[in-house]
Amino acid sequence: MEKSISILVVGGGSAGMVAAITAARQGCTVTVLERMQRVGKKLLATGNGRCNLTNLHCTPENYHGGYPGFVESVFAQFDVPATLEFFRKLGVEPRAEDDGKVYPRSGQAASVLDVLRDEMDRLGVQVIAEARAQSLIRRGSGFECHCTNETAWSAQHVILAAGGQSTPNLGSNGTGYKLAQQIGHTIIEPTPALVQICLAAPFLKHLAGQKLQGTASLSADGDPCGSASGELLFADYGISGLPILHLSRHVSRPPRDGAAMVLQLDLFPEWSVEDLEMKIQERIAAAPEKTAEFCFVGLLPKRTIAVLLREAGIEDIQRPCGALEAAAVQALAKLLKGWRIPCSGTKSWMDAQVTSGGVHVREINPETLESKCTPGVFLCGELLDIDGDCGGYNLQWAWSSGHVAAIHAAKMTQL
Numbered sequence: 379m380e381k382s383i384s385i386l387v388v389g390g391g392s393a394g395m396v397a398a399i400t401a402a403r404q405g406c407t408v409t410v411l412e413r414m415q416r417v418g419k420k421l422l423a424t425g426n427g428r429c430n431l432t433n434l435h436c437t438p439e440n441y442h443g444g445y446p447g448f449v450e451s452v453f454a455q456f457d458v459p460a461t462l463e464f465f466r467k468l469g470v471e472p473r474a475e476d477d478g479k480v481y482p483r484s485g486q487a488a489s490v491l492d493v494l495r496d497e498m499d500r501l502g503v504q505v506i507a508e509a510r511a512q513s514l515i516r517r518g519s520g521f522e523c524h525c526t527n528e529t530a531w532s533a534q535h536v537i538l539a540a541g542g543q544s545t546p547n548l549g550s551n552g553t554g555y556k557l558a559q560q561i562g563h564t565i566i567e568p569t570p571a572l573v574q575i576c577l578a579a580p581f582l583k584h585l586a587g588q589k590l591q592g593t594a595s596l597s598a599d600g601d602p603c604g605s606a607s608g609e610l611l612f613a614d615y616g617i618s619g620l621p622i623l624h625l626s627r628h629v630s631r632p633p634r635d636g637a638a639m640v641l642q643l644d645l646f647p648e649w650s651v652e653d654l655e656m657k658i659q660e661r662i663a664a665a666p667e668k669t670a671e672f673c674f675v676g677l678l679p680k681r682t683i684a685v686l687l688r689e690a691g692i693e694d695i696q697r698p699c700g701a702l703e704a705a706a707v708q709a710l711a712k713l714l715k716g717w718r719i720p721c722s723g724t725k726s727w728m729d730a731q732v733t734s735g736g737v738h739v740r741e742i743n744p745e746t747l748e749s750k751c752t753p754g755v756f757l758c759g760e761l762l763d764i765d766g767d768c769g770g771y772n773l774q775w776a777w778s779s780g781h782v783a784a785i786h787a788a789k790m791t792q793l
């Protein structure tokens with residue numbers, strides 16, 4: 379059966395729901411097609427179930443992709459204050475925490491989804507669940523979209539909001555790229571981002587679960603790619619933590635094929651190598667009879683000490699620390715300031731919070747988010763080659779781009 383509507387939104391995620399609400403508020407009849415059993419499944423998982431819905435310090439510099447400056451005109455039309463106002467009017471009281479991260483006061487991602495669904499209901503947005511769009515073609519002055527559940531939908535305009543490829547169990551499995559390709563778009567190869575980094579190191583099983591504070595820097599064939607500070611969490615496959623998520627895009631998308639990616643950890647960024655060497659010598663002088671291993675209890679997490687000593691070339695960790703040669707102390711201080719570990723890749727799509735890559739934004743009008751390849755279709759959210767830092771930036775992109783796509787799609791509908 380074919381049904382006619384003014385705007386068809388493909389994908390009922392964060393961008394799609396805001397697009398549907400915005401278009402319906404402009405007086406359009408809107409239908410949302412969602413491949414999962416219900417809309418907003420990924421939203422429920424955001425911010426560890428608390429939904430870090432935006433960030434007060436959001437700037438274009440927080441975004442990445444082939445042309446990250448593309449976000450500017452979108453944010454100029456729907457920025458963080460406008461987003462907070464949008465959610466406040468729906469009943470979500472925002473609460474800012476450290477680093478400008480904003481969460482709903484309820485502390486529940488479910489409440490953000492509840493108010494979005496309630497608003498879609500109130501506005502008469504039709505949501506069709508378990509409907510995976512598989513083809514999109516121009517038909518007359520509008521479009522026709524066929525779903526795997528044998529339904530076909532015709533609409534004056536289409537908003538593609540099918541997300542990227544990360545966490546396919548939560549909905550977005552890359553099928554949006556196929557739809558975009560059908561209407562003439564180029565896809566920048568999607569790779570996992572905001573994901574844990576796998577390390578090639580024999581000691582990982584001894585470090586699994588250990589947390590260290592420090593600065594992580596990444597290099598490709600010796601060329602620096604970036605650095606970030608914070609908590610570093612070791613696991614049996616490698617390492618995670620905010621600084622690692624931040625750097626991960628360079629590992630999944632290295633600057634050159636086959637580049638040797640190396641992570642370097644500075645576990646004492648507040649001290650120089652010389653300061654650290656002096657501190658170690660002071661600890662040794664205070665209790666030279668302690669074993670080399672015990673000497674560092676209180677300075678480093680206990681389970682990390684044996685690994686770090688061995689990495690610095692100190693094999694006999696049970697000998698009195700007073701017997702450590704000056705060269706061994708120096709080697710240890712150097713290691714703690716610049717521990718180099720080769721990367722072997724990243725965890726998979728199932729673990730990635732976002733997708734780097736996607737629809738080439740040069741093919742999209744940055745003011746309206748309308749496709750230049752197929753006018754009348756608008757694209758938004760993670761489907762595009764735009765991804766943000768960790769900390770509320772990705773949802774902000776979804777809200778802003780969903781809103782802007784819908785405003786312009788609705789305007790066209792009314793022409």
Ligand SMILES: Cc1cc2nc3c(=O)[nH]c(=O)nc-3n(C[C@H](O)[C@H](O)[C@H](O)COP(=O)(O)OP(=O)(O)OC[C@H]3O[C@@H](n4cnc5c(N)ncnc54)[C@H](O)[C@@H]3O)c2cc1C
Nearest residue numbers: 389391392393413424425430511541549759760770772773
């Ligand atoms: C575990 C986790 C935690 C996160 N936490 C945060 C956070 O706290 N803050 C933050 O800013 N970002 C966070 N993110 C990232 C953020 O959730 C995404 O960037 C954002 O949801 C992207 O919105 P979107 O609408 O573009 O895509 P999605 O939310 O992925 O929505 C796309 C929707 O389209 C549907 N769909 C796909 N293909 C089709 C098709 N062919 N037909 C019909 N429907 C289709 C999917 O089922 C899905 O519902 C997190 C991500 C994950 C995985």
